[in-house]
């Protein structure tokens with residue numbers, strides 16, 4: 001005989017979306033219906049299994065005596081200092097056996113209790129609903145001891161009717177949340193697994209005669225300049241839009257002249273839907289999205305997505321974001337020229353979409369669906385191709401579309417991410433197309449585009465994208481008719497992504513290519529006392545994907561990383577080119593809709609990087625796509641014979657909602673003459689005195705030829721050839737990459753442990769020459785390296801000649817010299833800045849005079865790696881030395897060695913030593929995007945080939 005002593009938890013492993021919840025509907029904040037937020041402190045009890053505790057906690061009068069407290073919205077594993085379990089990070093592997101729809105018996109379960117008083121003036125008429133905006137992954141709900149139902153679909157809203165159950169005074173809401181459920185199989189997104197009630201819980205009064213649901217249809221006819229509004233509502237009422245003089249019945253269309261909504265000109269009209277019982281505020285944006293001539297067009301024009309993939313992330317609160325954090329994301333995006341967001345990989349908190357409407361961002365709203373882990377078994381048993389799961393998929397599609405359908409910013413519905421292909425996806429697409437024919441459908445996983453209105457790919461190489469742009473890619477007939485986007489590209493993990501400018505060039509060149517979305521917005525680092533930011537494995541997970549979760553354009557605290565600065569420059573909506581020698585500037589408006597009237601232009605002229613004059617530049621209010629030639633003023637008269645250049649900036653002419661007047665939107669720089677190179681006649685002669693050699697201001701070790709000092713500046717470690725860098729995530733490449741992963745090959749070859757063999761030290765008539773061979777242990781290849789020192793008595797010139805020997809089959813990470821200074825802090829340079837740059841991430845590097853400290857030069861990648869190089873440096877001053885380059889060089893300085901940087905796993909592993917290590921590089925290898933996508937393009941390879949470069953040293957005293 002068998003019997004159960006435990007509560008029934010069958011619903012947890014049931015493929016159905018749940019039971020008891022109301023059908024989905026539009027999400028809004030009412031003007032006059034009451035609501036009560038149930039956010040705040042809740043009581044919590046975490047059990048190890050779904051059925052460890054019975055359901056008595058939901059009964060009225062239950063005493064939660066020793067239960068813990070938890071903040072809702074929140075994730076219990078991010079509260080209580082580990083007392084309630086820890087986060088788990090996996091990319092696509094399920095952290096439990098693939099045994100659908102079953103989940104492990106160990107299934108952390110959080111029983112939540114919230115006692116609340118119904119406000120004394122809470123209306124007694126009508127009904128009420130209880131809304132959950134997000135619970136991961138499965139919840140069962142009781143109010144005052146009565147069960148309301150259970151649901152899955154973590155990032156979707158679920159509502160229950162509760163009017164009958166509410167009581168005056170004290171009410172008890174009980175929610176049992178299971179970390180794992182059948183729903184987890186549909187939620188295999190690349191992110192932390194974080195159980196909990198992580199979005200708002202709200203009690204909403206539903207007055208009698210209030211709408212259940214409504215759908216705002218607001219289209220724009222670009223041929224007439226008119227918009228047509230029709231608001232469908234299940235409860236009749238009137239729709240008013242005062243600014244447009246609109247006052248019509250629901251269901252009735254009205255056409256009037258309007259200003260359209262676009263991401264660049266997000267014109268919203270405030271309106272009201274008034275039914276007998278409620279006034280619902282409307283924010284209406286008129287725009288029409290169509291697929292026409294093989295292009296996505298809005299209001300008659302093809303658009304170009306300059307987008308990013310956004311996960312919801314906060315370093316302390318996980319996916320529980322407050323409004324200010326959401327706004328910060330939107331403001332940062334707008335300030336960095338982004339115009340689009342893909343809500344990877346689930347519908348965001350609805351307030352985020354309000355912000356997209358308000359500030360202007362195109363949105364691909366993505367369904368909460370990913371079954372990526374099934375790829376491990378060749379997609380066998382994939383829920384999206386198994387009819388038993390189709391109701392759950394359709395439920396998810398409906399909950400997204402119904403909740404979000406009134407946002408003008410949404411142009412695409414996305415079925416989900418990385419879920420293979422199958423009948424369930426087709427069913428979702430059919431349902432969505434039927435329910436909302438006024439938007440398009442996106443899904444990346446089906447390259448035949450059976451169900452989609454756009455051909456979408458991720459991480460396609462430049463070469464492949466170029467082919468697609470030229471329609472050389474073939475594919476199904478359907479696909480050949482469709483426009484192309486990269487829903488993910490430019491993997492922003494660690495240093496990088498490289499190659500963005502090259503992609504943008506393609507997007508702008510070929511009509512079919514309608515842009516892309518960088519992967520991704522933010523590093524999902526978890527704030528951690530000892531580690532700085534934690535990533536996969538830091539919580540002892542047995543299965544994890546390390547720092548693959550830190551691949552954003554902003555750091556966990558939302559400080560922009562250099563990748564965002566680069567992207568901002570690459571996607572500038574205004575192109576400023578020029579010829580500095582004849583004073584001509586060409587300005588092109590690359591917006592899709594806006595003219596240039598919101599911008600003011602400024603010119604400035606620099607001599608040796610210092611601005612000597614500036615003024616405003618009159619540029620016509622060009623329409624999108626137009627260009628104009630503008631003349632710069634006469635070059636300023638200046639006696640100095642330095643290097644001259646012009647800089648032209650496009651700035652906001654007035655304050656906007658997202659940035660202040662003067663905010664720089666775009667810029668261009670053009671040389672007005674060649675740089676005078678440092679010329680040092682070799683007039684001095686090396687003089688030997690015992691174990692020392694003196695040459696001009698410098699002293700050398702006579703035996704080794706090592707530089708010891710220049711003037712009063714002691715050199716802690718003499719300059720010598722350096723080819724190693726602490727490999728970046730993009731150097732290392734993803735484990736599944738079949739292309740060449742140089743990070744690994746460099747290590748195999750031993751470039752991180754080069755040996756230096758001294759061949760000779762020759763003190764000649766006009767030079768000290770030190771010959772060496774630099775090579776990795778265990779290998780035959782080497783770099784024949786000659787250091788030639790000369791001086792004019794005051795300054796010291798080092799010329800390094802490098803000749804590779806043997807068969808070099810890999811590029812070099814870097815090529816230059818490294819030396820150590822005992823003391824250095826302030827740094828000033830003339831060259832590219834203010835931030836870091838590498839050969840394929842240098843678009844945003846602006847030539848000028850820059851200052852920093854050594855610490856300020858560091859880019860604090862969550863997993864430490866090569867960073868902080870400054871490009872095109874003419875000269876740099878630090879630690880009492882001035883170093884000029886012939887030619888320009890890459891400059892890096894840090895308080896730890898490359899080896900220490902290479903060994904560090906977290907920021908906190910890096911501690912300053914007593915030497916500042918300086919790298920002066922003639923060349924650096926490109927960065928690329930191989931942590932998930934393609935490596936650097938061949939033109940950014942640092943080939944092992946003969947090279948010669950010089951530096952001129954002097955003291956600054």
Ligand code: IPT
Pocket residue numbers: 091189190345417418458459488519548551932
């Ligand atoms: C792609 C995923 O869609 C995304 O969620 C993320 O994991 C990204 O990669 C890498 O960070 S899938 C990959 C197999 C191309």
